[in-house]
Amino acid sequence: MDELLNILSGIADDGNQSWRTLPPAAYHSDALFELERERIFNAGWICIGRADQVTDCGDYLSIDVVGEPLVMVRDKEGVLRVFSNVCRHRWMRVCQGAGNAGSLVCPYHAWTYNLDGSLRAAPEMDQTPDFDIGTTSLPQVHHEVWEGFVYVNLDGNAKPLTPQLQSITTRISEYKLDQWRVAATVDCGEYPWDWKVMQDNGECYHHYGAHSETFQIDYPARDVITECDDAWILQVAPSSKSSRRIGDDGLEYSPGNFEPGSGLADWQRTSFTLIYVLPNFFIYLQADMGMNLRMLPLGAGRIHLLADVILPPQAFMVSDFEQRLSTCVEFFKRFNEEDVAVNIGVQDGSHSKFAGSAPLSHLEAHNRHIAWWVASRLTKQVT
Numbered sequence: 001m002d003e004l005l006n007i008l009s010g011i012a013d014d015g016n017q018s019w020r021t022l023p024p025a026a027y028h029s030d031a032l033f034e035l036e037r038e039r040i041f042n043a044g045w046i047c048i049g050r051a052d053q054v055t056d057c058g059d060y061l062s063i064d065v066v067g068e069p070l071v072m073v074r075d076k077e078g079v080l081r082v083f084s085n086v087c088r089h090r091w092m093r094v095c096q097g098a099g100n101a102g103s104l105v106c107p108y109h110a111w112t113y114n115l116d117g118s119l120r121a122a123p124e125m126d127q128t129p130d131f132d133i134g135t136t137s138l139p140q141v142h143h144e145v146w147e148g149f150v151y152v153n154l155d156g157n158a159k160p161l162t163p164q165l166q167s168i169t170t171r172i173s174e175y176k177l178d179q180w181r182v183a184a185t186v187d188c189g190e191y192p193w194d195w196k197v198m199q200d201n202g203e204c205y206h207h208y209g210a211h212s213e214t215f216q217i218d219y220p221a222r223d224v225i226t227e228c229d230d231a232w233i234l235q236v237a238p239s240s241k242s243s244r245r246i247g248d249d250g251l252e253y254s255p256g257n258f259e260p261g262s263g264l265a266d267w268q269r270t271s272f273t274l275i276y277v278l279p280n281f282f283i284y285l286q287a288d289m290g291m292n293l294r295m296l297p298l299g300a301g302r303i304h305l306l307a308d309v310i311l312p313p314q315a316f317m318v319s320d321f322e323q324r325l326s327t328c329v330e331f332f333k334r335f336n337e338e339d340v341a342v343n344i345g346v347q348d349g350s351h352s353k354f355a356g357s358a359p360l361s362h363l364e365a366h367n368r369h370i371a372w373w374v375a376s377r378l379t380k381q382v383t
């Protein structure tokens with residue numbers, strides 16, 4: 001571990017000028033994952049879903065983030081709250097999955113919480129010394145909503161997220177993403193690769209190989225532009241001329257299934273955009289639809305992947321909505337399978353005694369930034 005941290009410290013110090021990945025051991029080290037848990041996932045901003053998934057009073061959605069059970073709830077005043085989903089009695093998960101309820105009732109001994117997290121009822125606890133129902137509540141977790149996406153910060157000490165994303169907010173304002181809604185969630189379950197393997201797979205260079213039959217045809221790897229800032233990475237992938245469709249307004253659009261929004265800039269109509277909010281979340285954005293991918297680490301070399309299809313309001317109004325949505329989900333599953341194969345291969349390869357820190361192409365500025373970003377979080381005091 002000391003040797004690994006020394007290498008990471010060197011990458012952090014030189015800004016990763018060498019265009020190389022992290023060493024292979026960083027992708028499967030249990031000790032390093034424990035450090036990531038503390039310095040990256042507890043300290044950073046983690047997306048847990050969309051505010052539109054809990055629109056009505058009593059709506060709730062539970063999710064585990066690096067081993068922390070959480071639940072997002074819309075309370076009686078319409079305020080979105082995020083709580084620890086661990087019962088204050090004997091640690092059972094209070095809410096399971098998603099649903100709507102007037103109060104949150106733990107299934108174990110029926111302790112009942114109000115939607116603001118305060119404990120309303122706890123059977124037979126009136127004889128327990130030092131127990132005060134009036135001061136017991138589910139702990140609230142620090143959260144922020146940016147463009148409709150709900151982010152939590154587990155240690156409560158992170159710098160506010162929205163100012164860090166201001167430059168992205170300005171550039172994508174025409175989409176009005178805060179009005180979009182989740183149309184479907186694909187729970188891909190557990191995958192046997194590290195969150196950094198999947199994050200590394202965020203470059204578009206692999207259109208050449210893994211997506212030669214899908215993305216490379218419509219979005220050639222060579223044309224993709226990558227821009228990195230501390231908290232985010234933006235990639236814009238222009239569609240090939242031959243793939244474009246003409247909209248009702250006579251303008252060119254990249255391929256899609258739904259009706260694109262109006263008022264988009266030229267590059268927004270004719271590209272797809274990838275917005276990575278570090279450490280482990282990204283949005284795939286087209287003129288007519290988007291996908292949120294939440295790469296939730298379960299340990300070194302293991303993640304839980306959740307993918308949401310998000311759509312603008314007009315997309316829900318067409319008569320063949322279900323058909324179009326299913327085409328969209330099927331397309332996701334197809335290219336995701338292409339990514340599954342390479343992510344498994346890379347994770348396996350990282351254990352080889354012949355594997356070393358890998359050279360990167362100029363189309364992998366994404367990977368270079370991730371390597372530097374991870375290395376600096378793990379070895380420096382980053383505020």
Ligand code: FES
Pocket residue numbers: 087088089090091092106107108109110111
């Ligand atoms: S663990 Fe929740 S009521 Fe006992």
Ligand SMILES: [Fe+2]
Pocket residue numbers: 201206210211338339
């Ligand atoms: Fe891919």
